[in-house]
Amino acid sequence: MGVTEKFKKDFNTFTWVLISVAIVLNIAVGQLVSLLKLPIFLDSIGTVLVGVLAGPWAGGIAGLLTNLIWGVISSPVAAAFAPVAMVIGIVAGLCAKFGMFKNWWTAILAGLIITVFNSVVAVPIRLYMFGGITGSGADFAMAYLLALGKDLFGSVVVTVFTANVIDKVATAVLVWAIIKGLPEKASARFPRLVRA
Amino acid sequence: MQRADLSLFIKGESCLHSVHPLSKLTYVLLTGVTVYCAPGGYLPAAILLGVNLLLAAISGILLQVWKFSWRTLLPLALFMIPIHGFLNPDNHTLLTSYHGVGLYLEGLVFAGRVLLQLAAVLCISLIFVFTTHPADLITSLTQAGLSASFAYILGSPLLLLPAMRERAKTIQDAQRARGLGSDGGVIKRIRSMAPLISPLILGAFAEIEQRAIALELRGFNSARTKTSLRVVPDSATQRAVRKLMLLVCLLLFIYKIVPYQYVSY
Numbered sequence: 001m002g003v004t005e006k007f008k009k010d011f012n013t014f015t016w017v018l019i020s021v022a023i024v025l026n027i028a029v030g031q032l033v034s035l036l037k038l039p040i041f042l043d044s045i046g047t048v049l050v051g052v053l054a055g056p057w058a059g060g061i062a063g064l065l066t067n068l069i070w071g072v073i074s075s076p077v078a079a080a081f082a083p084v085a086m087v088i089g090i091v092a093g094l095c096a097k098f099g100m101f102k103n104w105w106t107a108i109l110a111g112l113i114i115t116v117f118n119s120v121v122a123v124p125i126r127l128y129m130f131g132g133i134t135g136s137g138a139d140f141a142m143a144y145l146l147a148l149g150k151d152l153f154g155s156v157v158v159t160v161f162t163a164n165v166i167d168k169v170a171t172a173v174l175v176w177a178i179i180k181g182l183p184e185k186a187s188a189r190f191p192r193l194v195r196a
Numbered sequence: 197m198q199r200a201d202l203s204l205f206i207k208g209e210s211c212l213h214s215v216h217p218l219s220k221l222t223y224v225l226l227t228g229v230t231v232y233c234a235p236g237g238y239l240p241a242a243i244l245l246g247v248n249l250l251l252a253a254i255s256g257i258l259l260q261v262w263k264f265s266w267r268t269l270l271p272l273a274l275f276m277i278p279i280h281g282f283l284n285p286d287n288h289t290l291l292t293s294y295h296g297v298g299l300y301l302e303g304l305v306f307a308g309r310v311l312l313q314l315a316a317v318l319c320i321s322l323i324f325v326f327t328t329h330p331a332d333l334i335t336s337l338t339q340a341g342l343s344a345s346f347a348y349i350l351g352s353p354l355l356l357l358p359a360m361r362e363r364a365k366t367i368q369d370a371q372r373a374r375g376l377g378s379d380g381g382v383i384k385r386i387r388s389m390a391p392l393i394s395p396l397i398l399g400a401f402a403e404i405e406q407r408a409i410a411l412e413l414r415g416f417n418s419a420r421t422k423t424s425l426r427v428v429p430d431s432a433t434q435r436a437v438r439k440l441m442l443l444v445c446l447l448l449f450i451y452k453i454v455p456y457q458y459v460s461y
Contacts, residue, residue, distance in 0.1 A: 013416050014408045016345045021400050021407075023353040028360040032392050035368060036385045042393070049397070061349070069353050072330060073203050076321035077268060128232065131310035133279060135271035143275075146283035170389075177390065178397055186401050 014189060015054045019062045022046030026066045039137075040167040047085060048092040048114070048175045052101050053190045056093025063089035080129055084122045091117045092172075096192065101176050111172030115165045122160050123153075132156045138163040203354060204264075204325045210255035212323065216430045217333045218340060220324045222441045227320045229445040231313045233452035238309045245316040252323050261322045268318060273311055280307040330354055335426045344422055348411075360400070367395050 025046035033042045047066060051059025063085030071079025095101065095110040126132055132152055133139050138159050145155035179193060187193050212220070227244050234240040252261040284303030291299045330351065338347045376388050 011345065013412050014404065016349055016416075017404050017408045017411065020349045020352040020356065021404055023349065024356045024360045025397060025400055027353075027357060028364045028396065029393055031361065032364045032368060032396065033389065035392070036388060037379075038382070038385055038389075042389075045393070045397075065349060065353075069350070071321070072325055072333075073354070073357075075268065076318055076325065079321070129310075130272070130314065131276060131280065131306060133272060133276045133310075135268075135275055139275040139279065143279045143283060146279065146285070151285050174389070174393060178394060181394065181398070182401065183398075186405075189405070 011058065015058055018054055019050055019058055019065070022050045022062045023066045023069060025049070026062075027070065040170050042167065042171055042174070044085060044088050044168070045171050045174060047089040048171050049178065051089045051092030051094075052096040052175060052179060053192060054093075055192060056090045056097070059089025059093040060086045061089070063087070077134070080125060081122065084118055084125065087117050087121045088114055088168075092175075101172070101179065104173055104176055107172045107176035108169050111169030112165065114172065115161060115168040118164050118168060119157065119160045122164075123156050126160060127153065127156050132159070136163075203330050204322075205329050206257055206260060206326045208256060208327065210257075210327070212251060212255035212327045214429070215327075216428060216434050217328045217336045218430075219434045219438050220328060221333075222438045224317075224320050224324050226441045226445055228317050229448050231316050233448040235451070238312050241309070241312045241316045245312065245319060248316060248319040248323065252319065255323065255327055257323065257326045260326060261319060264322055265315060265318050269311065269315060272314065273307075276307045276311060277304065280304065331426060332428050335424050336428045336430075338422075338424065339428065339430075344416070348416070360396075363399065364396055367392060 023046060026043050029045050030041055030043040033040065044063065044066075047059055047063040050062040064082050067078045067082035067085045071077075071082070091114050092110070095113055100106045100110040100113075126134065132142055132155065141162060142155050142159045145158055146152070150158070179187070227248065230244060231241045249258065249261075252258045280303035281299050282297060282303065284300065284306055286302045286306070287298075287300030289301035291301055291304070293299070334347050334351045337350070338344065371388070371391055376391060379385075
């Protein structure tokens with residue numbers, strides 16, 4: 001089976017609708033969670049969910065388009081981080097392929113792996129486009145690290161990693177809980193869930 | 197009415213409104229590549245910022261662009277200037293100092309350049325978003341050969357979002373009425389995460405199947421080319437200009453990544 005055919009088989013109408021709903025979930029969940037005043041955004045929960053349910057490619061597309069659409073509707077800065085969101089979806093899909101969303105503790109591990117890859121892509125963007133500063137609370141950490149005498153690159157790496165690790169682990173664990181709680185009728189739709 | 201509020205598009209009759217969306221998009225790309233890859237330090241960014249502001253003025257959206265950039269760039273500048281001014285590792289030239297805390301030239305120059313680059317890119321992105329109707333963008337992408345499925349996932353979130361936001365608000369109110377605390381200890385707040393999020397996601401899942409069936413009934417999977425009500429005008433000149441801009445992008449990119457010492461002489 002060629003790559004194109006495999007792609008077509010993975011992407012039936014159901015998958016496309018799933019991706020489009022996940023994009024909206026990413027944006028809507030952020031609004032809900034802000035109520036709790038926790039240092040997490042969960043703005044990639046839909047992306048991770050698609051990665052687990054429909055595979056790495058679908059997850060990558062969901063992440064990429066979330067940030068591009070975000071750019072069109074409210075903040076052009078989000079579009080600059082679209083590659084980061086894409087990597088989150090792809091890595092989540094690959095983790096699910098290796099059965100990392102079966103238990104809560106492997107889900108935590110998956111969250112950590114996602115954070116690592118997330119940082120690898122986010123650091124150059126943050127460093128070269130924004131000089132390490134994005135105007136959020138994480139900038140205080142950045143200032144503190146620079147004051148300690150770390151170089152710019154090191155400070156950005158540490159800041160990005162710490163700002164994301166809690167968020168991505170919480171996202172992964174929530175996704176694990178959600179796919180456990182999916183009604184039979186919905187989960188039967190996803191052959192990948194047997195492995196995940 | 198809700199749909200009009202959702203995207204940043206501003207109705208207008210200017211020349212930029214009638215330019216093909218892909219031409220504008222290519223120009224956004226060109227601005228980004230030039231600002232970060234072209235030689236000459238801050239100069240290309242400054243020139244492009246000027247040109248882009250002029251474009252905004254011509255299309256009559258200068259005020260909106262100004263307001264929006266201000267909101268985005270001010271918090272960045274507030275962090276950027278002091279952090280780099282005081283703490284940038286490359287700092288050598290002391291400008292002024294107060295009780296042992298010094299403000300340095302290199303950090304300020306660095307912060308200024310980053311802000312200038314961002315301003316140039318942000319300005320043109322805003323012009324693009326303000327003058328391009330999302331539906332026109334999607335139509336032009338489909339006409340350029342993008343599959344209908346892609347056009348669907350680009351377009352449908354814009355239509356779904358108001359309903360989903362409404363539902364998020366309902367869930368929030370309902371859980372509050374049942375005593376869900378949004379204050380209290382951290383543990384308590386973490387615990388209230390699940391009852392807020394899971395109804396939203398499970399509810400959305402229940403709808404996916406219906407939507408998929410509805411789409412298939414309307415020939416979503418049909419391989420035949422779909423016709424569109426919208427017509428996005430394009431011209432041969434614009435197509436040529438787009439190709440030229442892409443070529444310049446490519447050249448600038450190559451210039452940036454190839455180390456000079458192997459190229460010259």
